[in-house]
Amino acid sequence: xxxxxxxxxxxxxxxIAKLQNLKAGDKTAVKTWDRAAxxxxxxxxYHIGIHDGRKHQDVLMIEDMVGHKLGExxxxxxxxxxxxxxxxxxxxxxxxxxxxxxxxx
Numbered sequence: 788x789x790x791x792x793x794x795x796x797x798x799x800x801x802x803i804a805k806l807q808n809l810k811a812g813d814k815t816a817v818k819t820w821d822r823a824a825x826x827x828x829x830x831x832x833y834h835i836g837i838h839d840g841r842k843h844q845d846v847l848m849i850e851d852m853v854g855h856k857l858g859e860x861x862x863x864x865x866x867x868x869x870x871x872x873x874x875x876x877x878x879x880x881x882x883x884x885x886x887x888x889x890x891x892x
Contacts, residue, residue: 822858837861
C-alpha cells in the first residue's frame with residue numbers, strides 16, 4: 788500500500804541535513820539504513836551508502852532516480868543463476884566451443 792497523498796512522500800530530514808553539510812563534489816558516501824526514504828532533487832549528485840542487510844552499497848544519485856525509494860537501488864538478495872544439472876552442462880558445452888577460438892594458427 789502506498790503512502791497517503793495528503794501526507795506527501797517520506798523524506799528523512801536527517802539524511803538531507805547530512806548531505807547539505809557535505810562540500811560540493813565530495814566523494815564520501817553518507818551511510819543510511821533508511822531504505823524507505825524517497826529520493827529528492829536535493830540528493831542528486833551525492834553518494835549515499837544504502838544498507839542492504841549486510842553492508843552499505845555506495846550509490847550515486849542521478850536525476851532519473853528522483854521519486855523512487857532508496858531501497859530500490861541496493862538489492863538485498865544475490866541472484867545465483869537458474870537451473871541445476873542441465874544448465875551446468877549447457878554452460879560447460881558453451882565454454883568448450885568458445886575455448887578453441889582462442890587458438891593461434
